[in-house]
Amino acid sequence: xxxxxxxxxxxxxxxxxxxxxxxxxxxxxxxxxxxxxxxxxxxxxxxxxxxxxxxxxxxxxxxxxxxxxxxxxxxxxxxxxxxxxxxxxxxxxxxxxxxxxxxxxxxx
Amino acid sequence: xxxxxxxxxxxxxxxxxxxxxxxxxxxxxxxxxxxxxxxxxxxxxxxxxxxxxxxxxxxxxxxxxxxxxxxxxxxxxxxxxxxxxxxxxxxxxxxxxxxxxxxxxxxxxxxxxxxxxxxxxxxxxxxxxxxxxxxxxxxxxxxxxxxxxxxxxxxxxxxxxxxxxxxxxxxxxxxxxxxxxxxxxxxxxxxxxxxxxxxxxxxxxxxxxxxxxxxxxxxxxxxxxx
Numbered sequence: 318x319x320x321x322x323x324x325x326x327x328x329x330x331x332x333x334x335x336x337x338x339x340x341x342x343x344x345x346x347x348x349x350x351x352x353x354x355x356x357x358x359x360x361x362x363x364x365x366x367x368x369x370x371x372x373x374x375x376x377x378x379x380x381x382x383x384x385x386x387x388x389x390x391x392x393x394x395x396x397x398x399x400x401x402x403x404x405x406x407x408x409x410x411x412x413x414x415x416x417x418x419x420x421x422x423x424x425x
Numbered sequence: 426x427x428x429x430x431x432x433x434x435x436x437x438x439x440x441x442x443x444x445x446x447x448x449x450x451x452x453x454x455x456x457x458x459x460x461x462x463x464x465x466x467x468x469x470x471x472x473x474x475x476x477x478x479x480x481x482x483x484x485x486x487x488x489x490x491x492x493x494x495x496x497x498x499x500x501x502x503x504x505x506x507x508x509x510x511x512x513x514x515x516x517x518x519x520x521x522x523x524x525x526x527x528x529x530x531x532x533x534x535x536x537x538x539x540x541x542x543x544x545x546x547x548x549x550x551x552x553x554x555x556x557x558x559x560x561x562x563x564x565x566x567x568x569x570x571x572x573x574x575x576x577x578x579x580x581x582x583x584x585x586x587x588x589x590x591x592x593x594x595x596x597x598x599x600x601x602x603x604x605x606x607x608x609x610x611x612x613x614x615x616x617x618x619x620x621x622x623x624x625x626x627x628x629x630x631x632x633x634x635x636x637x638x639x640x641x642x643x644x645x646x647x648x649x650x651x
Contacts, residue, residue, distance in 0.1 A: 326478065326488070327464060327465055330465075330469045330471075330474060330491060330492075331468040331469050333491075334495060337496055337499040337501075338505065341505075342506050342520070356637075357637070357638065359508075359651075360601075361536075362508050362533070362597055363594075363598070363600075363601050363610070364609060364610040365501075365633075366593050366594040366597050367611060367633075368610050369533065369626075370591055370594050372626055372629075373587040373590060375618065375622075390588070391587070391588075391591060394588045394591050394592065395591065398591075404436045404589075404596075408585055408588040409439065412582060412588050415581045416581035417581075418581070420580055420581060
């Protein structure tokens with residue numbers, strides 16, 4: 318346990334994290350309306366969201382019961398969202414389903 | 426405005442609280458006082474990097490390695506600002522804080538929701554960022570401070586992040602209504618998974634961007650329709 322070491326690590330990590338979030342704002346001014354930049358700005362979010370969902374599902378072991386639970390919870394999330402389009406409700410429903418399955422609430 | 430921003434960020438609360446607690450729990454095993462977990466949530470504010478830090482701190486890793494590892498782990502964030510160049514307002518404390526707080530979850534929410542018209546966009550974003558980071562800090566602190574005594578069974582709660590991104594993906598589809606970016610991202614992810622598996626995020630996102638740009642530059646149909 319070395320407080321000084323920890324504080325330096327925290328400072329370095331803070332700077333490194335900020336450095337990954339800053340570049341676009343320094344490189345491009347908000348006035349810039351280059352068509353290619355606008356095109357990228359418009360289509361990065363759907364691509365990033367797709368990649369993030371795939372990334373999250375990647376860590377699930379698909380051949381175990383957990384894969385089945387994740388599939389059920391995902392179906393519940395999507396169904397509730399298409400039904401009500403209330404983000405909070407869909408997330409709570411999906412997460413509750415997954416927790417109930419993992420903690421075997423239905424089986425005991 | 427504050428209430429509206431709070432309501433907008435509630436989906437993030439369910440993701441950040443359990444994840445923050447998980448981090449705090451892991452962190453307190455290092456033997457440092459609990460308030461250093463709070464400090465990390467305040468200063469670093471990056472989930473994956475903080476988890477990595479616990480492992481690296483235990484091995485007493487060097488400062489240069491820490492800097493490189495953190496930068497690489499978070500490198501996907503380099504692309505996030507592109508979609509928000511207009512929304513963060515003028516340079517100043519607020520803009521710097523918005524850039525500092527641009528995590529996966531906050532970025533996803535900001536690029537999906539519409540800020541209610543009566544509010545100034547960058548101010549609304551400021552409250553969203555502040556609330557989101559608060560959830561994270563509360564989680565980190567709770568986990569490190571009371572983690573072991575916490576009787577709460579949070580097993581499976583990590584699914585909240587998956588559910589959040591899924592919901593926002595559906596919203597993106599409703600907003601965009603064109604298949605190309607989703608198909609491109611799917612192909613890029615498949616390639617990235619095959620090549621890198623653990624560190625697929627940065628590769629998948631940069632590949633998606635490159636493929637999308639290449640398609641636009643070479644294909645007349647893409648240029649007309651997108």
